[in-house]
Amino acid sequence: MFDLTNKVAIITGASRGIGQAIAAAYAQAGAALVLTSRKLENVGPVAEAIRAAAGRAIALAAHAGDEAAAEIVVQAALAEFGRVDILVNNAAANPHFGPLLTAEASHWDKIFEVNVKGYFFMIKAATPAMQSQGGGKIINVASTAGINPGPQMGVYSTSKAAVLMLTKALAIELAPANIQVNALAPGFVKTRFSAALWTNPVLSRGLEKLTPAGRMAEPEELTGAALYLASDASSFTTGSVLVVDGGITLGALPLG
Secondary structure, three states, X not given: OOOOOOOEEEEOOOOOHHHHHHHXXXXXXXXXXXXXXXXXXXXXXXXXXXHHOOOEEEEEEOOOOOHHHHHHHHHHHHHHHOOXXXXXXXXXXXXXXXXXXXXXXXXXXXXXXXXXXXXXXXXXXXXXXXXHHOOEEEEEEXXXXXXXXXXXXXXXXHHHHHHHXXXXXXXXXXXXXXXXXXXXXXXXXXXXXXXXXXXXXXXXXXXHHHOOOXXXXXXXXXXXXXXXXXXXXXXXXXXXXXXXXXXXXXXXXXXX
C-alpha cells in the first residue's frame, strides 16, 4: 500500500531539510522525482545522490511564487517521466522574525507569494495531468504554526493557516476527480529554516519544555506521514491535516 513504484512526484523546496528527507523516502519507495529549488546548485546534488543510489530524479531551478515557473516544472515532469502522480508543496519563505506589528508590507508580500500563492500555482499547473490520469495526490506542507501561532512568527503563521484552508477547499473541489489533497503539519523540526528558533537557547529550551516529547523533530521523522499521504494507503483521506509535532499542539502543561 505504501509502494510508489511507477509514480512520479514533484517536490518543491527539495534542496534540504524536510523536502530533501521526503525526496529520499519517496525514491526509496520507488518514485521518480522532479525536485525544485530556487537555485539549481542547491538542489542538483540531491538529485545526483538519488541517481547514484539507482533512483530516478531530475533537478530544476524554479521560483516557488512564479506561476510561469510552476507550469515549466510540470511540463518538465511530463516530458521526462510522462505523468505527474504526486505533488508535495514544501517550499517556504519567512523573511520576518519578530513581533507581528513590526512586519512590513514587503514581508507579507514575500511570505504569501511563496507560502500560499506558490502552492496554488503548483496545484493549478499539476491538476490537469492528474485529472487525465484518473487521480493524484497533493500534499501541502503546512505547520502547527497554522494551528497555534509560532513565537515571533505572526505573518508566517497566518500564511500557514491559509495553507490549511486552501487544502480543505481544494479537497472538496478535487475529490470527484480522485485527487486527494491533504496537509502535513510539522511541529518544530531541526532544519536550517528553523535555525532562528533552535540556535536561540532561551527559545529552544522553552519549545522543548512545551513539547511532551521533550525535543525538536529531525526531518526524517516527517517522512512516514508524507509517504502515507502520497500512497494508495490514503485513498480515502482528503482534506485532512496530519499533525506530526511531538504533542506540542495538545497544550499540555510541562511536567517539570
